[in-house]
Amino acid sequence: MVKRFKNAPNTGKNSIQPKIIPRAEHTISRDHIHRNALKVLYRLHNAGFSAFLVGGCVRDLLLNHQPKDFDIATDAHPDEVRKLFKNSRLIGKRFRLAHIVFGKEIVEVATFRTHHENISQEDIAKTHQGMIMRDNVYGTIVDDASRRDFTINGLYYNIADFSVVDYVNGMQDISTRTLRIIGDPVTRYHEDPVRLLRAVRFMGKLNLNISPETEAPLLTLSHLLGKVSPARLYLEVMKFFQEGATLPTFHLLRKYHLFAELFPAINECLTQPEAIQLIENALAETDKRVKDSKTVSPAFIFSVLLWPLVTKNLEKLRPKKMPLYVAYENAIHHAVKDKTERLAIPRLLLVSIREICLLQFRFTQRFGTRPYRLLGHPRFRAAYDLFLLRQQSGEPLLELTTWWQRFYEATEDERVTILKEVEKTIPNNKRKKRKKKKTEQVQ
Numbered sequence: 001m002v003k004r005f006k007n008a009p010n011t012g013k014n015s016i017q018p019k020i021i022p023r024a025e026h027t028i029s030r031d032h033i034h035r036n037a038l039k040v041l042y043r044l045h046n047a048g049f050s051a052f053l054v055g056g057c058v059r060d061l062l063l064n065h066q067p068k069d070f071d072i073a074t075d076a077h078p079d080e081v082r083k084l085f086k087n088s089r090l091i092g093k094r095f096r097l098a099h100i101v102f103g104k105e106i107v108e109v110a111t112f113r114t115h116h117e118n119i120s121q122e123d124i125a126k127t128h129q130g131m132i133m134r135d136n137v138y139g140t141i142v143d144d145a146s147r148r149d150f151t152i153n154g155l156y157y158n159i160a161d162f163s164v165v166d167y168v169n170g171m172q173d174i175s176t177r178t179l180r181i182i183g184d185p186v187t188r189y190h191e192d193p194v195r196l197l198r199a200v201r202f203m204g205k206l207n208l209n210i211s212p213e214t215e216a217p218l219l220t221l222s223h224l225l226g227k228v229s230p231a232r233l234y235l236e237v238m239k240f241f242q243e244g245a246t247l248p249t250f251h252l253l254r255k256y257h258l259f260a261e262l263f264p265a266i267n268e269c270l271t272q273p274e275a276i277q278l279i280e281n282a283l284a285e286t287d288k289r290v291k292d293s294k295t296v297s298p299a300f301i302f303s304v305l306l307w308p309l310v311t312k313n314l315e316k317l318r319p320k321k322m323p324l325y326v327a328y329e330n331a332i333h334h335a336v337k338d339k340t341e342r343l344a345i346p347r348l349l350l351v352s353i354r355e356i357c358l359l360q361f362r363f364t365q366r367f368g369t370r371p372y373r374l375l376g377h378p379r380f381r382a383a384y385d386l387f388l389l390r391q392q393s394g395e396p397l398l399e400l401t402t403w404w405q406r407f408y409e410a411t412e413d414e415r416v417t418i419l420k421e422v423e424k425t426i427p428n429n430k431r432k433k434r435k436k437k438k439t440e441q442v443q
């Protein structure tokens with residue numbers, strides 16, 4: 001069964017026969033589809049348009065994963081979608097999309113779009129290296145399927161008869177859990193190098209095998225990431241943190257030299273086993289949090305990634321004999337600068353990362369009111385987690401972490417006693433100096 005859709009130009013590809021997997025032969029049930037997505041699908045269908053769930057949600061439903069969101073593809077033009085849904089708005093410069101808004105939730109509806117091969121030279125803008133800059137021409141469902149990245153992301157769930165429509169042999173790859181790029185791998189990675197990162201993300205998140213042809217260029221094309229904008233790289237890296245699979249993904253990023261492209265300066269520190277240990281411990285914790293439906297803090301993960309670099313910078317500053325706090329500030333400043341070369345990390349997030357790193361210094365300060373002030377700091381919890389992880393990963397901090405654990409868990413009265421004990425451990429001459437300083441401050 002091949003259907004011609006209203007708005008689709010004839011590309012000559014419409015003779016391609018899809019595999020139609022009837023409802024009885026696949027596992028997608030409407031019970032697992034969000035009710036807002038169902039509403040949108042039905043309204044499009046009842047208005048005479050074709051309407052499909054597509055992409056990640058179909059893949060996730062077939063693999064028994066909870067989809068993050070439900071994307072819809074249709075032959076209705078964006079203006080027609082806009083007319084059909086009062087609660088919609090059109091977005092996107094590179095390609096017009098409709099967002100149907102249900103309170104805080106959004107269902108995205110995209111008109112079928114064509115692959116760049118089918119577009120005239122005026123309509124497509126590519127750089128001389130073959131990267132697509134603009135591709136805003138509508139097409140058929142066949143075109144739409146062939147421009148998607150991986151076969152498992154190119155499946156359509158048809159609301160008209162609840163079947164799965166497969167133009168790219170994605171069902172076969174779902175059943176063998178294989179990641180396979182659609183079309184010629186080298187060309188497709190060149191068109192959009194972010195697909196290198198997406199490959200690794202899906203492998204890590206869904207525990208997939210990768211087909212040899214899809215894998216081979218991964219090892220040789222990592223340098224293409226240098227052509228991707230820092231803003232887009234940042235968004236892609238943020239997706240890694242939310243999947244509950246940061247640890248396997250970290251290993252894959254390293255295996256395919258992508259980590260070195262994203263974080264060159266941090267990568268150089270990974271010759272140190274303690275650095276790897278720290279990152280692995282933190283990522284394992286992060287994945288556990290996601291599995292327990294707890295929130296993860298990108299500032300914390302970035303601080304962990306950055307810490308080996310901060311340590312390296314601190315070592316370099318040691319011979320300069322500057323006050324420890326100044327050394328920390330310096331080391332952190334340079335580490336953050338190195339790291340943000342490739343990724344456009346927003347300013348507010350950078351402030352948090354700096355704070356978490358700088359608070360590491362304050363764990364060495366156990367006198368007077370300082371421990372209380374540290375406890376009350378908004379970033380205390382993230383900084384404390386990093387501090388404990390540093391000790392668990394081999395830094396010689398056992399005495400300090402034990403003290404802090406005791407102080408953190410103590411009652412108010414116990415804390416007073418703990419602090420008095422610390423005061424007693426200060427050598428006499430230092431105590432006098434501190435007292436003198438205090439009196440000067442009071443005067």
Ligand code: ATP
Binds near residue numbers: 153154
């Ligand atoms: P996730 O579960 O992380 O959202 P996803 O596959 O849904 O995974 P999205 O970024 O939401 O990822 O994209 C939705 C769909 O759009 C994909 O499944 C794929 O079909 C297509 N797509 C996204 N990015 C690309 C790309 N860079 N190249 C080609 N197709 C893409």
Ligand code: MG
Binds near residue numbers: 057068069071
């Ligand atoms: Mg998605």
